[in-house]
Amino acid sequence: MxxxxxxxxxxxxxxxxxxxxxxxxxxxxxxxxxxxxxxxxxxxxxxxxxxxxxxxxxxxxxxxxxxxxxxxxxxxxxxxxxxxxxxxxxxxxxxxxxxxxxxxxxxxxxxxxxxxxxxxxxxxxxxxxxxxxxxxxxxxxxxxxxAEPVWLRHVKKPREYSTALSTRTARAVANIAVPDPEGKRAIDPCCGIGTVLVEALSMGIDIVGRDINPLVVTGSRENIAHFGLSGEVTIGPIEEVTGSYDATIIDMPYNLYTHATPEEQLDILMNARHFTTRLVVVTIESIDHMLKQADFSVVDRCIVRKGKFSREILVCE
CATH class of the missing domain: 3.30.2130.30 (VC0802-like)
Known part of the structure; x- marks a missing residue:
């Protein structure tokens, strides 16, 4: 040719x-x-x-x-x-x-x-x-x-939660948070079973995970390894995060194991402000007032619906 x-x-x-x-x-x-x-x-x-x-x-x-x-x-x-x-x-x-x-x-x-x-x-x-x-x-x-629907391979995981993001949504969220991965570091400090981590790692995004719940950290590590990926997932609260990150993804905890109170949600956002320049939040409740208190500005947003259930995705800087 x-x-x-x-x-x-x-x-x-x-x-x-x-x-x-x-x-x-x-x-x-x-x-x-x-x-x-x-x-x-x-x-x-x-x-x-x-x-x-x-x-x-x-x-x-x-x-x-x-x-x-x-x-x-x-x-x-x-x-x-x-x-x-x-x-x-x-x-x-x-x-x-x-x-x-x-x-x-x-x-x-x-x-x-x-x-x-x-x-x-x-x-x-x-x-x-x-x-x-x-x-x-x-x-x-x-x-x-x-296009190859890579995310379809990740639908069936060894560990799953009914309230976790779908793999399709998780992949989009990772792209929204880190549209240009070159030289960027990202973190998911409330990673749960690692749905976002799996999608981000499969796209070559440099991301680490963290969660306060040892059980879900174990599940996250198992899910990552199941798909032949390699990524660090640590146990601990968000206030112990060290270093700085170009992007942070937070799916606000609301499941049976780690439901965050409004006070805890605000604390998560306040702590994230110290180590990130870009924040993508997934929430089932309106948290604009909390983001303002944490000194974040919402620069873009959307609502994702599945039947009667809806989530809001907020892009903040």
């Missing part, structure tokens, strides 16, 4: 239900700096598609055209050499109404583009997947990557 220069842009598509929409948008704002309401986003930010639990696929844009014909002219310069390929018309795009392209026409466009590219088509096991998608008024063509 000849070395085609990339444009520097990426197109991501997303999948989420109505209950997850606000969480997905908060994660988008954290990872990409802005959100899209159309389940497709064009950006210059290079985020691995498997990081987000909501990203479905990504195209690394190689070329674009204002019309499909213009794009086809550019594709004549693509020479695959010994590499086989396949072209996929991405299902999620921003064409709607009279501009929407139906299934049969999409398959025809895939075949037509495949005939233009110099090389061997392989519809079953190609060396390279190309993606085609109309977005923001132009046609885009590039390397197609399908």
């Amino acid at each position: 000849n070395n085609l220069p990339a444009t520097g842009d990426f197109i991501y598509t997303f999948a989420y239900n109505d209950e997850e929409k606000d969480l997905c948008h908060l994660e988008m704002r954290s990872l990409f700096g802005r959100q899209s309401d159309t389940k497709i986003l064009k950006t210059d930010r290079d985020i691995h598609p498997s990081r987000s639990p909501f990203v479905k696929e990504r195209i690394r844009v190689l070329m674009e055209g204002r019309t499909l014909d213009e794009l086809c002219d550019k594709l004549r310069n693509v020479k695959m050499g010994e590499s086989t390929f396949k072209v996929l018309f991405v299902k999620i795009n921003d064409l709607a109404g009279p501009h929407k392209i139906e299934y049969d026409q999409k398959r025809k466009i895939e075949r037509d583009l495949g005939m233009i590219i110099e090389g061997e088509l392989d519809l079953h096991q190609p060396d390279v997947f190309f993606g085609l998608v109309p977005c923001e008024g132009s046609w885009h063509f590039g390397i197609y990557e399908k």
Whole structure:
């Protein structure tokens, strides 16, 4: 395959239900700096598609055209050499109404583009997947990557609590707290059985865990080891945390084993202020007044619902 220069842009598509929409948008704002309401986003930010639990696929844009014909002219310069390929018309795009392209026409466009590219088509096991998608008024063509739902592997844990975050939510929370892991240190000082730790560690985030309850610390360590991950989890109260961290994730304790009173919640936040610059809190109660007392400012937020049960996720600095 000849070395085609990339444009520097990426197109991501997303999948989420109505209950997850606000969480997905908060994660988008954290990872990409802005959100899209159309389940497709064009950006210059290079985020691995498997990081987000909501990203479905990504195209690394190689070329674009204002019309499909213009794009086809550019594709004549693509020479695959010994590499086989396949072209996929991405299902999620921003064409709607009279501009929407139906299934049969999409398959025809895939075949037509495949005939233009110099090389061997392989519809079953190609060396390279190309993606085609109309977005923001132009046609885009590039390397197609399908996201792997890594978080699904972590659903079944040796130790579980019914009130723990879902793995999908936990993964999004980790991304919201540490959108750029390079050189960042994070802590989950009320880690429970380690749902957030497992997701963060699986993405290469440098994070440590801590909890006051020895039983849940044991469960957290067991869950981390079960998935072949390595992470430090210590026993002790939050007031004994030493050092400083770029990000802190706190899922406010409210289960049968460690329910925090309002006074204890405030104490947790006051202590976190001493060692972190960024705080992401998950809570089932309104704690804005506590955050203000602890000298935190809420810079973003969302509500995650599951049936009648809801959690609020607050991003604080």
